[in-house]
Amino acid sequence: MITLKNITKSYGKKNVLKNMSASFKKGQVYGIIGENGSGKTTLFRCISGLENYSGKIESDFKILKNHIGLLMTEPYFFSKITGKEYIRLLNNARQKKLTTIETNNIFNLPLNKYASTYSTGMKKKLALTAILLQGNDCFILDEPFNGVDIQSNIIITEIIHKLKKLDKTVIIASHIYSTLVETCDEIHHLKNGNFAKKVSKKDFGLLEAEMKEITIGTNVKKLEID
Amino acid sequence: MKDYFYLQFKILNRKFIAFGLHPILAYLILFVCFLGFSNYIFFTMDFAIHLYILLAFRVLIKLIGKQKNDFLKFLLTKKNYILTKLIENFIGILPFVFFLTYKKLFLYIPIFIALAITSIFFNFNRGFNFTIPTPFYKKPFEFTIGFRNTFYIFPIVYYLLYISVSVKNFNLSVFSMLMIFLVVSSYYSKLENEYFIWNYKTSPEEFIHKKIKTGLTYTTLLSSPIFIVIGINFTAEFETLLIFWLLANAYLTTIILAKYAAYPFQTDLPQWVFIGISIAFPPLLIIQIPYFYFQSRKKLNTILE
Numbered sequence: 083m084i085t086l087k088n089i090t091k092s093y094g095k096k097n098v099l100k101n102m103s104a105s106f107k108k109g110q111v112y113g114i115i116g117e118n119g120s121g122k123t124t125l126f127r128c129i130s131g132l133e134n135y136s137g138k139i140e141s142d143f144k145i146l147k148n149h150i151g152l153l154m155t156e157p158y159f160f161s162k163i164t165g166k167e168y169i170r171l172l173n174n175a176r177q178k179k180l181t182t183i184e185t186n187n188i189f190n191l192p193l194n195k196y197a198s199t200y201s202t203g204m205k206k207k208l209a210l211t212a213i214l215l216q217g218n219d220c221f222i223l224d225e226p227f228n229g230v231d232i233q234s235n236i237i238i239t240e241i242i243h244k245l246k247k248l249d250k251t252v253i254i255a256s257h258i259y260s261t262l263v264e265t266c267d268e269i270h271h272l273k274n275g276n277f278a279k280k281v282s283k284k285d286f287g288l289l290e291a292e293m294k295e296i297t298i299g300t301n302v303k304k305l306e307i308d
Numbered sequence: 309m310k311d312y313f314y315l316q317f318k319i320l321n322r323k324f325i326a327f328g329l330h331p332i333l334a335y336l337i338l339f340v341c342f343l344g345f346s347n348y349i350f351f352t353m354d355f356a357i358h359l360y361i362l363l364a365f366r367v368l369i370k371l372i373g374k375q376k377n378d379f380l381k382f383l384l385t386k387k388n389y390i391l392t393k394l395i396e397n398f399i400g401i402l403p404f405v406f407f408l409t410y411k412k413l414f415l416y417i418p419i420f421i422a423l424a425i426t427s428i429f430f431n432f433n434r435g436f437n438f439t440i441p442t443p444f445y446k447k448p449f450e451f452t453i454g455f456r457n458t459f460y461i462f463p464i465v466y467y468l469l470y471i472s473v474s475v476k477n478f479n480l481s482v483f484s485m486l487m488i489f490l491v492v493s494s495y496y497s498k499l500e501n502e503y504f505i506w507n508y509k510t511s512p513e514e515f516i517h518k519k520i521k522t523g524l525t526y527t528t529l530l531s532s533p534i535f536i537v538i539g540i541n542f543t544a545e546f547e548t549l550l551i552f553w554l555l556a557n558a559y560l561t562t563i564i565l566a567k568y569a570a571y572p573f574q575t576d577l578p579q580w581v582f583i584g585i586s587i588a589f590p591p592l593l594i595i596q597i598p599y600f601y602f603q604s605r606k607k608l609n610t611i612l613e
Binding site for chain 1: 439440445446447448449452453456457498500501502503504506507508509510610611613
């Protein structure tokens with residue numbers, strides 16, 4: 083379980099996260115939605131220990147970051163490092179010995195080719211494979227469905243279901259609402275640096291309708307298209 | 309075309325400023341270093357010209373970049389593209405040509421000019437798109453990437469060793485060994501994204517120890533054949549060789565530590581000056597290594613714990 087207590091994060095004068103509190107339980111999948119720049123990535127960086135913040139983050143682990151598998155929105159890749167070596171690098175870092183990488187290549191990636199030459203979707207699939215093999219207890223997935231093909235979207239959805247069954251904590255940020263509906267137990271709406279709303283599965287439809295109403299409003303009508 | 313060179317000039321100046329140097333001072337330092345280095349190799353080595361050609365080749369390779377070339381091709385007409393690349397390559401070899409003129413070694417100048425012209429038509433990134441095998445694949449990333457970027461230097465180093473042994477030139481043989489250390493040191497010039505450090509399930513101390521251990525082990529693998537060959541062929545100079553080898557290992561350790569002492573930024577000018585002073589006065593390493601060690605531990609602590 084991960085508990086956030088009054089997390090505040092500012093960049094200069096800009097408050098990105100304001101006194102935020104929440105808890106993420108084992109065996110549950112959480113979705114985070116919010117506009118671009120609403121603070122989703124900052125929140126993930128704070129939980130992962132990549133950013134300093136004020137407030138407290140508690141967990142069942144001595145050092146939480148060592149149990150988190152973090153999938154970045156745009157995973158970074160070195161040039162001249164193969165897919166296989168990337169997986170090995172991330173697993174060596176977590177002191178996880180891998181005997182077979184090929185059998186775990188569920189996305190059929192060309193693992194002997196340089197990862198930097200992969201397409202956006204392939205890079206995301208490689209980064210996801212690497213963190214899955216690390217054997218983490220918590221997963222923070224920032225836009226896991228972005229840029230990947232339909233087939234892989236189906237596989238990722240299945241993986242998330244499997245992680246839930248394995249009692250892992252999964253937090254996902256996505257702009258594709260339907261994928262969150264399919265995978266999450268709870269969705270948190272991040273707005274103005276705090277969770278404006280938290281809804282459980284039965285109210286996902288209501289949240290979507292509400293968001294549509296607020297977001298679209300009269301905006302599309304205003305657009306002058308001939 | 310004029311804009312392209314003006315931009316390149318501005319980018320270079322910005323790099324100097326970011327490094328903490330005024331551009332004029334930087335050009336002056338580069339000029340003095342190049343002149344000093346050129347004089348040194350031509351004074352101490354019989355085969356300095358081979359090394360000089362190699363260095364010019366390295367500079368030209370640096371100027372070849374698939375993305376940059378593609379961008380220029382897209383932007384310029386074919387004629388202007390060739391002209392731009394030609395001017396750029398000539399600027400690259402100009403210092404070498406000036407020094408050769410100063411040394412009255414006019415016969416070699418056409419080789420450099422030929423290199424500058426032919427390299428216009430190369431697009432190395434495209435040629436090397438296949439995966440280059442590396443013996444260091446088990447522990448990515450410094451040696452894995454570094455070896456793939458510099459693999460062609462090792463046969464040259466071994467060739468230099470062969471020449472040095474055949475002409476009984478101890479200085480050249482030590483130089484060939486030090487070239488390995490120089491090349492390996494460049495592997496640590498690339499800063500890794502914080503994500504890769506963050507992933508480590510170790511304390512900062514363990515992280516540093518691992519990096520140093522891997523660096524020294526793999527460098528030993530690359531340099532020990534040279535060390536052994538020199539040791540066998542120049543038995544009278546074994547003590548000197550050993551001192552050079554130990555010092556090279558110590559400087560490599562310093563460079564690894566300096567990298568993380570400056571993290572998340574590149575090793576800056578004061579740190580390089582500090583390292584430079586210790587090269588002139590090696591006992592300073594006794595202070596320098598612990599200093600960089602504690603600094604890097606402090607920097608890594610914010611990411612790893």
